[in-house]
Amino acid sequence: MMLVSAVLSAFPNTGLTATPRLCCTGIGPATLRRAEAYIDAHSDEPITLADIAEDAGVSARALQQGFAGHRGTTPTGYLRRVRLERAHRELQAADPTRGDTVGQIALRWGFAKPSRFAAVYRRTYGVNPGRTLNT
Numbered sequence: 001m002m003l004v005s006a007v008l009s010a011f012p013n014t015g016l017t018a019t020p021r022l023c024c025t026g027i028g029p030a031t032l033r034r035a036e037a038y039i040d041a042h043s044d045e046p047i048t049l050a051d052i053a054e055d056a057g058v059s060a061r062a063l064q065q066g067f068a069g070h071r072g073t074t075p076t077g078y079l080r081r082v083r084l085e086r087a088h089r090e091l092q093a094a095d096p097t098r099g100d101t102v103g104q105i106a107l108r109w110g111f112a113k114p115s116r117f118a119a120v121y122r123r124t125y126g127v128n129p130g131r132t133l134n135t
Contacts, residue, residue, distance in 0.1 A: 027066030031056050035063060035075060043082045044109065049075055083109040084124060087117070091132040102129045 035056040039047070052075050053060040067075050087109040094100035103114045106129070111117035121129045 027058060027062055027070075029070070031058055031063075032066055032070055035067075036078065039075070039079050039082055043079060043086060046110070047079070052079075080120075083111070084120060087111065087129075088121070088125060088132065091129055094133055096133055100133065102133055105129075105133075 035052050038052055038055040042051075049060045049063070053063040056063055058066070063075050067073055067078065071078065073081075087105050090105050090109070091102065094105060102118070106114055106117040111120075118129055121127075121132075125132065
């Protein structure tokens, strides 16, 4: 134990006090903005993590690390949020007398399971999606 103490005294370091870096990929804000722009432009399409990474010009893993380190989410998490926001706006503008339904809108925005969509929607907006559609 004395040896460890002596070594640490002789060779100061920040190993125990330094804040760990969340992102060490070298992906900067411009790359993340490109990925977000791609997601925003293609959120109504069946895009994948690989599609987003290819458009941003980085590997899928690097993109995931970049989003985690700089945005606190994943690329697919960001995609889900964008889709949920757009489904919400569409529900607000929809008219059930024209035949608009929650299920149709959810499916259009990539939510294949209506019950899962309803749970995420309720958690995010505090109401059931059917209530948004009918108001």
